[in-house]
Amino acid sequence: MLNNLHSDKTPLLGSYCAEDCLFLLKNIEPKFYTIEDKERLIQTGAMHYSEMVNQESAPSQQYAELFLNLTEQYKNRLAVEVLQLAKKIVENRDGDICIISLVRAGTPIGVLLNRAINEYGEVNSLHYSISIVRDKGIDENALDYLIYGQKIKPESIVFVDGWTAKGVMTEELKKAVQHYNARRNLNLSEQLFVISDIGGTADFSATFDDYAIPSALMNSTVSGLISRSVLNDQIKADDFHGCISYSHLENCDRSNWFVNQVTDCFKLSDFQTPLQNESLSAKKRQSMTRNFLQEIMQKHHVSNKNRIKPGIAEATRVMLRRVPDLLIVKDKLNPSTIHLLKLAIEKNIDVVEMNEMPFGACALIKDVK
Structure with a gap:
């Protein structure tokens, strides 16, 4: 069968x-x-x-x-x-x-x-x-x-x-x-x-x-x-x-x-050019991500980490498909985040610069309950 x-x-x-x-x-x-x-x-x-x-x-x-x-x-x-x-x-x-x-x-x-x-x-x-x-x-x-x-x-x-x-x-x-x-x-x-x-x-x-x-x-x-x-x-x-x-x-x-x-x-x-083996970097990225999420949850009083979307790609999805609350960027002059700044203007979303974060951008989803 x-x-x-x-x-x-x-x-x-x-x-x-x-x-x-x-x-x-x-x-x-x-x-x-x-x-x-x-x-x-x-x-x-x-x-x-x-x-x-x-x-x-x-x-x-x-x-x-x-x-x-x-x-x-x-x-x-x-x-x-x-x-x-x-x-x-x-x-x-x-x-x-x-x-x-x-x-x-x-x-x-x-x-x-x-x-x-x-x-x-x-x-x-x-x-x-x-x-x-x-x-x-x-x-x-x-x-x-x-x-x-x-x-x-x-x-x-x-x-x-x-x-x-x-x-x-x-x-x-x-x-x-x-x-x-x-x-x-x-x-x-x-x-x-x-x-x-x-x-x-x-x-x-x-x-x-x-x-x-x-x-x-x-x-x-x-x-x-x-x-x-x-x-x-x-x-x-x-x-x-x-x-x-x-x-x-x-x-x-x-x-x-x-x-x-x-x-x-x-x-x-x-x-023909091989990828580099960066397993140590992967572990470091995991640690940096965990620490960043904890910091954002505390700093912005976010109780559910599903409302935190780190990374330029995920932040873009929030700005296009969800109800954003805040956009955080590492550098407002970064060409990779110009589109996010434009979307933030269109949607009247506040933008905060956070130079020390390990990502180019992060978006927080609004608590609408």
């Missing part, structure tokens, strides 16, 4: 081509919540964050231009980091590779890694993007579809995300994979590969630096026009996790443009 599991399911394409990314998600009927209502329902415990999405709108012209400028500024750096991480993936697997990126932050990075491996890795690579939800685990139906439906070898699977922050999703992934392995009597690797490991919790990363990975600036318009994954009452026991397709944003979609911009910077010499 297991061998035929989910063989009839059809992946979603999003706005990427099939060779770049297939989403193992179920398109569901949209029920949109305002950002304010969503925040209140999350904080009062009335609903889990994964049950709700808000309608996304097109970025302002000024913000879109900022994204284009930051892509121009950082695409060469990101290309080098993608190639070095791709080489590390190839070295840690024997034979062909199946990249599983975590929707959505991991999706464009998964596309780039898949291209890099297929071009330079001398092995074949496939890329699927699947859902993982804090407190609820990974989409086991999606894993079943790959392993039993598509006959993907478990030892070929590699989990990819864009970055780490506090390490919540790293911990969720490891716990979820252990649970899945126990249920299915498998030995999937729980290793996580990311570009920027600012929290020091990933197994492999290209950098510990907190900088503006350009794809972190946008929502669906740089992630195949797909929403964050949804896990509500429309999702039945044998379904993939859900999503909304934001087709109304097709005219401002930059998903393929972005990955093409980075791919055009790929060079074989960068793929």
Whole structure:
């Protein structure tokens, strides 16, 4: 019975081509919540964050231009980091590779890694993007579809995300994979590969630096026009996790443009340059993150650390998708945080400079209870 599991399911394409990314998600009927209502329902415990999405709108012209400028500024750096991480993936697997990126932050990075491996890795690579939800685990139906439906070898699977922050999703992934392995009597690797490991919790990363990975600036318009994954009452026991397709944003979609911009910077010499082993730095990053969270909780009287989002990428998500209370930046002149300052002005959010913090930025979510 297991061998035929989910063989009839059809992946979603999003706005990427099939060779770049297939989403193992179920398109569901949209029920949109305002950002304010969503925040209140999350904080009062009335609903889990994964049950709700808000309608996304097109970025302002000024913000879109900022994204284009930051892509121009950082695409060469990101290309080098993608190639070095791709080489590390190839070295840690024997034979062909199946990249599983975590929707959505991991999706464009998964596309780039898949291209890099297929071009330079001398092995074949496939890329699927699947859902993982804090407190609820990974989409086991999606894993079943790959392993039993598509006959993907478990030892070929590699989990990819864009970055780490506090390490919540790293911990969720490891716990979820252990649970899945126990249920299915498998030995999937729980290793996580990311570009920027600012929290020091990933197994492999290209950098510990907190900088503006350009794809972190946008929502669906740089992630195949797909929403964050949804896990509500429309999702039945044998379904993939859900999503909304934001087709109304097709005219401002930059998903393929972005990955093409980075791919055009790929060079074989960068793929051949090994990553440095910085395990001591990872431990140091973990310690710095813990200390920073404690300091912020005390200084700003925050009782729930889920309301603290350290790192430029996570701060950007708060400014775009949550109800921000305060933006903290290391340096107001840092080009990587210009977009955050613009969003703070748009939303009338106070900005504090904190030169000694170990991140480029941190956003606090407002207590709306």
